[in-house]
Amino acid sequence: MRRRYIWVTLAITLLAIPAGYAYVYWNKSGPGAGLYSREWKPEPVQAYWDPDHFYKSVQTVQGEFKGEECVACHTAITPGIVNDWRASRHANPGQGRETVYCSACHGTNHQALHMPTPKVCAQCHEHRVTQFLDEKRYGFPSHALAMERAVDAKHFADKPKAEVAACLLCHSVATKCDSCHTRHRFSAAEARRPEACVTCHSGPPHPDDDSYFASAHGKKYLAESAKQDWSKPLAKGNYATPTCAYCHLHNGNHQVADKTIWKFGLQEVNPNTSGNEVRRAAWVKVCGDCHDAAWSAEQLKGLDRERKQAWTKLYKAENLLKDLRAKDLLYPGAKERPPYPVDMMENFFPHARIGYLDGQSSAFYNVSPIERDYFEMWYFASLSAYKSAAHNDDAGVKRWHSDLDRALAGIETKAGALRTQGAVEKKMLGRRADPGRLWLDGEYTRHNREHN
Ligand code: HEC
Ligand code: HEC
Ligand code: HEC
Ligand code: HEC
Ligand code: HEC
Ligand code: HEC
Ligand code: HEC
Ligand code: HEC
Numbered sequence: 001m002r003r004r005y006i007w008v009t010l011a012i013t014l015l016a017i018p019a020g021y022a023y024v025y026w027n028k029s030g031p032g033a034g035l036y037s038r039e040w041k042p043e044p045v046q047a048y049w050d051p052d053h054f055y056k057s058v059q060t061v062q063g064e065f066k067g068e069e070c071v072a073c074h075t076a077i078t079p080g081i082v083n084d085w086r087a088s089r090h091a092n093p094g095q096g097r098e099t100v101y102c103s104a105c106h107g108t109n110h111q112a113l114h115m116p117t118p119k120v121c122a123q124c125h126e127h128r129v130t131q132f133l134d135e136k137r138y139g140f141p142s143h144a145l146a147m148e149r150a151v152d153a154k155h156f157a158d159k160p161k162a163e164v165a166a167c168l169l170c171h172s173v174a175t176k177c178d179s180c181h182t183r184h185r186f187s188a189a190e191a192r193r194p195e196a197c198v199t200c201h202s203g204p205p206h207p208d209d210d211s212y213f214a215s216a217h218g219k220k221y222l223a224e225s226a227k228q229d230w231s232k233p234l235a236k237g238n239y240a241t242p243t244c245a246y247c248h249l250h251n252g253n254h255q256v257a258d259k260t261i262w263k264f265g266l267q268e269v270n271p272n273t274s275g276n277e278v279r280r281a282a283w284v285k286v287c288g289d290c291h292d293a294a295w296s297a298e299q300l301k302g303l304d305r306e307r308k309q310a311w312t313k314l315y316k317a318e319n320l321l322k323d324l325r326a327k328d329l330l331y332p333g334a335k336e337r338p339p340y341p342v343d344m345m346e347n348f349f350p351h352a353r354i355g356y357l358d359g360q361s362s363a364f365y366n367v368s369p370i371e372r373d374y375f376e377m378w379y380f381a382s383l384s385a386y387k388s389a390a391h392n393d394d395a396g397v398k399r400w401h402s403d404l405d406r407a408l409a410g411i412e413t414k415a416g417a418l419r420t421q422g423a424v425e426k427k428m429l430g431r432r433a434d435p436g437r438l439w440l441d442g443e444y445t446r447h448n449r450e451h452n
Contacts, residue, residue: 036157067101
């Protein structure tokens with residue numbers, strides 16, 4: 001009897017493993033990209049953001065052309081591109097190097113053109129591309145994994161197509177090399193400046209621009225950048241004030257995730273693990289190009305202290321929400337609002353997501369007001385406070401912490417009101433009031449179901 005149980009369990013396990021792999025493989029084989037490729041169908045412009053998966057050559061021009069011929073015809077067709085290319089190092093390489101024509105990146109056959117991905121650049125810039133791709137070992141967030149991150153999450157695949165397309169404007173940093181040194185100048189000097197980063201590193205959850213420009217470093221940059229010689233590599237002695245790339249791509253290393261301790265700031269971490277001590281030492285080395293090491297280490301400890309304060313506030317709010325969830329006092333509750341369409345678990349077992357590990361990142365729509373308040377406290381106020389502290393913007397830290405305090409006070413008040421509402425309903429009805437299908441159908445939900 002016993003032995004048969006072991007047998008059956010073993011057989012099921014052995015079957016489940018290949019079945020799991022087959023399921024993932026099948027999911028990834030749809031017209032989109034990533035784990036939810038069957039749910040999310042890309043817009044045509046996606047061909048340019050993720051060319052390996054989606055680009056198909058134009059068929060309107062026939063023939064194979066030499067580099068000079070591409071330039072000659074395109075001088076009339078796309079003069080801006082040709083001008084930029086002419087001003088680039090590719091058109092004017094150093095001594096002994098051959099001109100890098102359009103065809104080196106796009107191919108020679110006009111009916112089989114390609115849009116260059118890192119692989120194409122790697123033919124001549126292997127070192128940088130290897131660094132860039134190797135960043136994957138640090139996991140999320142990182143440039144190398146940005147594309148998967150945006151399309152692999154189910155609550156993103158659930159959103160209307162146009163919204164997901166907008167994400168990829170920035171998250172395509174993973175799939176092509178023209179994000180920081182833009183086409184067709186491909187200028188290293190451009191990439192060294194903060195403007196190269198803040199096209200993407202701005203906005204409420206990641207205000208790297210605001211925090212940097214408000215810091216002593218950013219102010220000095222704004223005052224003196226015209227005098228700086230931007231042709232110099234990002235190395236000790238070449239720069240008076242650090243830029244984003246100076247700190248995050250130190251010595252030109254094409255990896256931005258190598259030193260990160262607090263990552264995006266979404267969850268509390270222990271900054272004193274042995275791995276994080278190594279990362280912190282790497283940070284101190286960067287500061288050490290211009291500052292005293294012990295002083296720099298102390299500045300960075302200030303960041304850890306700020307995070308501890310922020311998390312004390314966040315956990316207070318989180319605990320209030322968890323308590324309301326346990327007592328079924330969220331209005332509307334998880335069962336009363338539309339589940340994420342592609343989320344099978346959510347369809348069977350509706351569940352309010354509170355806290356990072358619970359899927360808090362998706363708690364920004366289809367949620368009750370108090371959950372949205374916590375989402376904003378966690379995602380906007382706390383992440384902004386984090387960036388202010390990381391980038392030495394003291395006034396920003398003060399401002400965002402007073403926002404955290406205000407948000408916590410608001411949540412405490414609302415939680416009190418919800419408890420009162422629950423008690424009143426219980427007294428009058430003997431149970432929680434039933435809203436029927438009030439929240440389950442709506443324009444957004446319907447549009448979403450039909451158009452993704
Ligand atoms: C005789 C003129 C001519 C020559 C020569 C020529 N092109 Fe083009 N190219 C065009 C035209 C016209 C278009 C626009 C086609 C369209 O939009 O259907 C184009 C479009 C392109 C595009 C954009 C494709 C897209 O999907 O956005 C690229 C890239 C390109 N050409 C590269 C090259 C390269 C590389 C060469 C040399 C190997 C070359 N071209 C030679 C006329 C030319
Ligand atoms: C060093 C590599 C490289 C060279 C050389 C190069 N390109 Fe490009 N080109 C790119 C990259 C990268 C993109 C953006 C790809 C994407 O969006 O997926 C691009 C995009 C394009 C596009 C479509 C997008 C747009 O901006 O309109 C055209 C057209 C184009 N290139 C034409 C040319 C022509 C013409 C030349 C030669 C004068 C040339 N390219 C030389 C790398 C190169
Ligand atoms: C066929 C070889 C080749 C390919 C393919 C190529 N490059 Fe280059 N690249 C060069 C050469 C040569 C130089 C000039 C180096 C020198 O003069 O020492 C250069 C220089 C550069 C520079 C430095 C410019 C500066 O301001 O100093 C950047 C950035 C760059 N390439 C990016 C790219 C990117 C991104 C791609 C892919 C889209 C790419 N390259 C594809 C050969 C290539
Ligand atoms: C085209 C948009 C784009 C540009 C330009 C860009 N980034 Fe990013 N960056 C991203 C995205 C998107 C992520 C998050 C990726 C993910 O989802 O994992 C990211 C992540 C990062 C991270 C890692 C964050 C972490 O928490 O570990 C750092 C650091 C970073 N970028 C610095 C820079 C710097 C410095 C520059 C300019 C030299 C720059 N980025 C330019 C889009 C961009
Ligand atoms: C303006 C550019 C921009 C847009 C648009 C954008 N992102 Fe991001 N995203 C970033 C940057 C920059 C980061 C890195 C934040 C950091 O570490 O400070 C990031 C981080 C992330 C992360 C966290 C990475 C992780 O692994 O924890 C996810 C997930 C993400 N973005 C998804 C999306 C989705 C989905 C959308 C569209 C709804 C979107 N992003 C739109 C720039 C952008
Ligand atoms: C996050 C911004 C960013 C991205 C993305 C990026 N680069 Fe760079 N790149 C830079 C910066 C900053 C420099 C200047 C480095 C320095 O001063 O030492 C640079 C310089 C270069 C150079 C000039 C020579 C050298 O090696 O320093 C080459 C070549 C280059 N990058 C290739 C690439 C390739 C290929 C990719 C795609 C895999 C890529 N870059 C993606 C920021 C970026
Ligand atoms: C003086 C160096 C310095 C400068 C300049 C700087 N940063 Fe940072 N940045 C840091 C430090 C330190 C952290 C916190 C790192 C940690 O412990 O996680 C950080 C955090 C970040 C993060 C979160 C992910 C991570 O790696 O920790 C992003 C994204 C980021 N910075 C982007 C930028 C951008 C974009 C700019 C320019 C507008 C910039 N930074 C300017 C030092 C710098
Ligand atoms: C390339 C040189 C350079 C690097 C690298 C650099 N700094 Fe600075 N830092 C400066 C300069 C210059 C100032 C003074 C700016 C001013 O006020 O004119 C400064 C000012 C500061 C201040 C403000 C001090 C005050 O008295 O107001 C802090 C804090 C700071 N840096 C922290 C750091 C940290 C932490 C790092 C490393 C993550 C770092 N810096 C990396 C050049 C640098």
